[in-house]
Amino acid sequence: MSDGPVLAKISNSLENLRRSERKVADVVLADPHAVVRMTLAELAEAVGVSQPTIVRFANAIGCDGFHDFRIALAQSVALGIPATQSVIEARDDTATTVSKIFDFSITSLDHVRRHLDLAALEAAAEALAAADRIVFIGLGASGIVAMDAEQKFPLFGAACSAPIDTHQQFLAASVSTPSTVLVAISNTGRTVSILDTVRVARERGATVVGITGGPSPLAELSTVALVVESLDNTDVYTPTISRLAQLVVIDALATMVLLRRGEPALSDIRTMKTRLSQMRSGLHHEMILDPNRRGRS
Template sequence: MENYATIMAINNAYPDLFEQERKVAEYILKNPEAVTNMSVTELAEKSNVSDATIIRFSKKVGFKGFYHFKISLAKDIIDPETKISTHIDVENIKASIDNIFSYKIEEIKKTADVIDTTSVKNCIDLIVNCDSLYFFAAGNSNPVAVYAAYQFSQAGIKTVVNITPEMQINAAFSMGENDVAFGISNSGSTRMMLDVFEITQKRKIKSICITSYAKSPLAQLSDCTLHTVMTEKIFFEAFSSSRMMPMVVIDALLLLLSKNKTIDAYKHNSNCEQYLAKYKY
């Protein structure tokens, strides 16, 4: 499919598509740019079809799956006059750094546009009033959970973080009624994360999640959802790091939290820094 335009592939395959698959094709042809940032579930909902239909459609038009279809579609629709280059070359470090940073800046701008301010306020209220803040994550998101736990603890919030599935499941069952679960998952569909949040929901524990897919299963299980925008998976096929945007959102929450009069985040952080100064050289 490398030399075959995605839109042309859809048009060529259209006569052989079933009725449900044609619904998908028609939606994509009308909203190609929006589709590049959708999950399988989101596109299925917009097209009024099942998730399985999206997968079948992607294969029928010549791709291994929906992920590969999105990569090709994204490359097709970007305006060549305004697009940011995806080229990375160790022989041209300056241009490569410019390209990478340009994408990061674009992600931050898009996240700022889509993040819901009411959800942010609700998240801050939950955090300020909780007994303990439990962080949950899996795979590549685990370092973000550890980072978040450390940062919030510096602001005077009691935090708990575990990185193994066994300890996270145990933590979900041991949380108190005034604790808050904070999940971090780019896809919002990681099985372990869904298990944890199903437990907290059944136990009526309040929860927050950061995810790139606002209508993901994890978002449906959460009381507050903070939506981030990710483009790396589409534009950088060889390597994808999904950690930066959740960390930016966490930093934003911390800065807003520092202005909350209920807690004295600055004083707590200053006390910690003064005590730890003797370990720094």
């Protein structure tokens, strides 16, 4: 069958299914975890249709028979139910609410992964690896992502900043150079102050990596555009998956840059993490107070 979770395909195909096939779809979407354990005969009995109808349903959604459908369903269940089945309702209890939020987040992140332009990701990593200075900018939820990215400066191997004030962002862009990389994060890609800052950075010769949710002015202005296509919608209960997706993309970029820096950088990171662990446990403090402890430990 073609790529993509089968549960999402079923949800998107409901209007095109025959009435008997729609009955099968309703049962599958209502409890996919139970259906994945059913035999052909058991599912036919549960739905109240014939076994050939089940096979026709499987073919209608792009599977090669019932066996292929059940394998695809198991894979889809592992990824989480589709966003259309994860809508939170006011009457949902705690277990249902938590399950839907996790399912929605997992499914959405998988959607981002499957639609991410790896060539653009590679180009962004190359630019960041060559930078002398990196500036992350964003507002709102994207601003939180920018501040998180700043904390990863040891991985990037360059001076990093994440100004949160729009004036500070503009000033940082105004003093950028051709060795600066400005990472602009905006899900809409239409925030006026972000676009103004990007234009100034480009005028100064900086490389701009734009992280945005789709085709947008930010994508057009960027040297490298990373489209992070999430499943955000306007449902009041829906988690802000764009923020989670942006965080994962930043993690991927930081790791890719670190790998390009080679073994000396990896060794430095290992040493840093060891010392951080010692500091958290209090061992580092004890060594400062009693230098001879190092030889005894």
